[in-house]
Amino acid sequence: MNWKAQLIKRRGESRIAIYFEKNPDWTDRIKQQEGSRWSQTLGVWHLPDTFENRMKFQIVETPIRHPSTEGIAQIEKFKHWLLSRRYSESTIKTYTEALKSFLTFYNEKPVAEITNNDVIRYNNEYILNNNLSASYQNQIVNAIKLFFTTVLDTKIELDKIHRPKREKLLPNVLSxxxxxxxxxxxxxxxxxxxxxxxxxxxxxxxxxxxxxxxxxxxxxxxxxxxxxxxxxxxxxxxxxxxxxxxxxxxxxxxxxxxxxxxxxxxxxxxxxxxxxxxxxxxxxxxxxxxxxxxxxxxxxxxxxxxxxxxxxxxxxxxxxxxxxxxxxxxxxxxxxxxxxxxxxxxx
The missing domain is CATH 1.10.443.10 (Intergrase catalytic core)
Structure with missing residues (x-):
């Protein structure tokens, strides 16, 4: 069974995300781990960041990346724009976190120089490589499209940013x-x-x-x-x-x-x-x-x-x-x- 573990941040807390192909046995194993939680946003199970879990899932720390100074300023500006449009607190948090992830990926590139090809590369090299869900990818697309409507000088063509094919998932129902x-x-x-x-x-x-x-x-x-x-x-x-x-x-x-x-x-x-x-x-x-x-x-x-x-x-x-x-x-x-x-x- 192929799996991958990665450090993530959830509500300001360090957690260990466990990525694996859909498998009932593995899902049961993860659920039985103390402190396990499911993230609907990321489409992944995650565990407390403890020494035992790091050893168990072979976690090796990598340098933490951040957006550039320009990126941080743009995220803050975008947040104020969302506030002025009276978006809900949860939507503002979701969109700013999504934009932060995207601008961190391009922290050495000026925002005005980001193109549609960069969006495709981010989808392939970050979202798909980390087995993140289509719903998370869709949130990223929403955030990017909305953000670039507020940027005056940009090479992004908004109508050409494609969304992931929608998953046809049926709702879970109890008797x-x-x-x-x-x-x-x-x-x-x-x-x-x-x-x-x-x-x-x-x-x-x-x-x-x-x-x-x-x-x-x-x-x-x-x-x-x-x-x-x-x-x-x-x-x-x-x-x-x-x-x-x-x-x-x-x-x-x-x-x-x-x-x-x-x-x-x-x-x-x-x-x-x-x-x-x-x-x-x-x-x-x-x-x-x-x-x-x-x-x-x-x-x-x-x-x-x-x-x-x-x-x-x-x-x-x-x-x-x-x-x-x-x-x-x-x-x-x-x-x-x-x-x-x-x-x-x-x-």
Whole structure:
């Protein structure tokens, strides 16, 4: 089995990224390593940067590279431009980190001299050589194209920067029985309510953690999602069952600023802690699939489709701009597929 280990930075912390071809055995091995995490952005598993892990995965330190002085100034200028356009904090971080990676690769070349061929070389020599995901490559392309719209003198032709061929990946979906097991795994009411609300309303993790008590409208049985992804507000229906759970939770925990707060009153619950809550639930019920919080959102959409809900309503509930994004759930719905009789049964 071919693999490669490399030092990376994640949220300011040094980590060891492990690159390998898709293989269930290797995935299980990495998952069992203490402190292992999956990066959706980079499409890679990574481990704590410890002496033991460096020895185990044969890590040899290489000199750390940085953007040139001009590159650093351009990144800062780009960040201010994104702020002025009111991009979200997460988008600004993603785009500036992507641009930093690109300008570090060309830290000896003036920005005005960078060409389309340099973008191709970066894709081949950095992204492909390091087995980085197509989604990460797409983020780089987004950042480069947006950055060079702000540069006056440039040799880059924006319309000729190509994107990677989109991977046709189907969303991961749980059965209703699996969802029920996960949601009932915790006796802790706060943990149970958070996971239940994600599934009940099809929320993204960030949307859940940004909720405030005032966003729950019990008279109209809806939850208001303010400035969700893409700076869009939307509403989601609250079932009587989840509303009753929320009332019990509110009575006991009495949140102040955010609906779900961390250990410090008035601060939102940490996303990594919520991932850990899910991980503990999976362990309790013996589900071995690499389930993430987003799987609950995918399952919500698929189960709605299978129960006969119109795709247009599902699109509204999920906050998708394009119906094409929502249509992917038709490929994982088993409603029609289960009606097909295999010719094997007639043998």
């Amino acid at each position: 209703k029985e699996e969802v029920k097991l996960i949601l009932n795994a915790h006796s802790n009411l706060k943990h149970k309510t958070m996971l239940s609300l994600i599934y009940a309303c099809g929320l993204r993790c960030g949307e859940l953690l940004a909720l405030k008590p005032v966003h729950i409208d019990s008279k109209r049985n809806i939850v208001m999602l303010k400035s969700a992804k893409g700076k869009k507000d939307r509403i989601a229906p609250l079932s009587p069952k989840i509303l009753e759970m929320l009332r019990d939770y509110y009575t006991i925990h009495k949140p102040t600023t955010y609906l779900f707060e961390g250990q410090i009153s008035g601060s939102p619950y940490d996303s990594r802690s919520l991932q850990l809550v899910l991980k503990q639930a999976l362990k309790k019920v013996g589900i071995l699939k690499p389930v993430t919080l987003h799987w609950l959102r995918h399952s919500f959409a698929t189960h709605l489709l299978e129960s006969g809900t119109d795709l247009r309503y599902i699109q509204e509930l999920l906050g998708h701009n394009s119906s094409k994004t929502t249509e992917i759930y038709t490929h994982v719905s088993t409603k029609s597929i289960q009606q097909i009789k295999s010719p094997f049964d007639d043998l």
